[in-house]
Amino acid sequence: MHRIVVLALPDVVAFDLSVPAQVFGHRDERDRYDFAVCSLRAGPVPTTTGFAIEATAGIEAVTSADTVIVPGFFPLDAPPEPVLDALRNTTARMVSVCTGAFALAAAGLLDGRAATTHWRDAGDLAARFPKIDVRPDVLYIDGGEVLTSAGVAASIDLCLHLFRTDHGAAAAARVARRMVVAPHRSGGQAQFVDRPLPDGNGLAQTCSWILDRLGEPTTVDEMARHAGYAPRTFARHFRAETGMTPLRWLTAQRLLEARRLLEATELGIDEVARRCGLGTAANLRLHLAREAATTPSAYRTAFRGSTIR
Known part of the structure; x- marks a missing residue:
């Protein structure tokens, strides 16, 4: 059975974590996926919204995963070295949601690749990691073994895309109906957002x-x-x-x-x-x-x- 592990870093964005949980961890999908949440150590993990979630496994779970999903987190500091080592040393399909891209970037997994993140943080990602081709205008990017999504609701599109890749369009449409969302928005579709002007001098x-x-x-x-x-x-x-x-x-x-x-x-x-x-x-x-x-x-x-x- 395909094992999906969500890596919840401290101050994880709860929405970003909840989407893969609803798509892959729902009781209807237990015959398709073995779903787990891990962190550096098993136990409570704080979220950005004032409550904690329970990680049932430590970072070692990453090494046995078939797919690793890293939700967004704040502040955007590099994760601890044991986390980066685990990300580098797994053969799993790697997925980031929103600012989770900063963890993959810190591990060097996005070097030489096209990637996206929340439009608000795209400039920071490009400045800190110049080897990445940052594309702030798309919902998600499927690079095969590494996939990244934009912010918030784009995580739904990426997770449904993964489900569709694994099990076909009909199965993904069934999940979309369960979640009461559109069954398919292409990754190249733009984020319909207004962007603030840069603050730099001049x-x-x-x-x-x-x-x-x-x-x-x-x-x-x-x-x-x-x-x-x-x-x-x-x-x-x-x-x-x-x-x-x-x-x-x-x-x-x-x-x-x-x-x-x-x-x-x-x-x-x-x-x-x-x-x-x-x-x-x-x-x-x-x-x-x-x-x-x-x-x-x-x-x-x-x-x-x-x-x-």
Whole structure:
């Protein structure tokens, strides 16, 4: 039987732990998975929400697991060396949820890989671990033996994806119905969130300047000039602050503005594309399909009037 071990680090995010417990540890799945929660030592583990959960095993459980899932935790300090050694020395499929990616990163398991985490912490992950290709705009990334997810509800998408990989679409759809959630959102679908501007010297002002002229063409050289940096230095600082290249951030902001216009106005697709700086309806459709796996019309239908992002 496939053994899944959730590694609960101190100050674990309870929601992140509860999702794999509901997907893999539910009584309906006991003939499919052997599910356990471990920590450095067996016993109570504090959560970020003021109560403790019980780890039934110590760190040695990681070595016998077929899949190890690391939920989010705070603060984002490197776990103790025995935890990192256990993560490095297991042959298990490795999965992180939200800021659990920082534990895999500290163990070196994400070096040379694409990975994601909560958008709020993506810049920190990219700055601290430059060997990782941090992608803050996706729900999850399946790298085969290593998988990472974005924050909070994206853990549901990743766990259902794992279940689907293990047992097929019909079985995963049954689990989704039990949990009363959508059965499938692709990993490449974007997190529908607003991102704050970076706080770095000069960068916040430059980002505000860009946002005030989204409908106009803007190059990286122009951004760098406004911020008072050489282009390569600007690009390096920008990625450290945001986890994204300047052009990728600009495209994300243009798409965010396009989403706002699709939600709040009756403007045609061509006019929406022009106002957000993407030029044509075809270009808007291309970028929205690539970044959010949807179309302008489908987005307008799904999100108009919603107050939840």
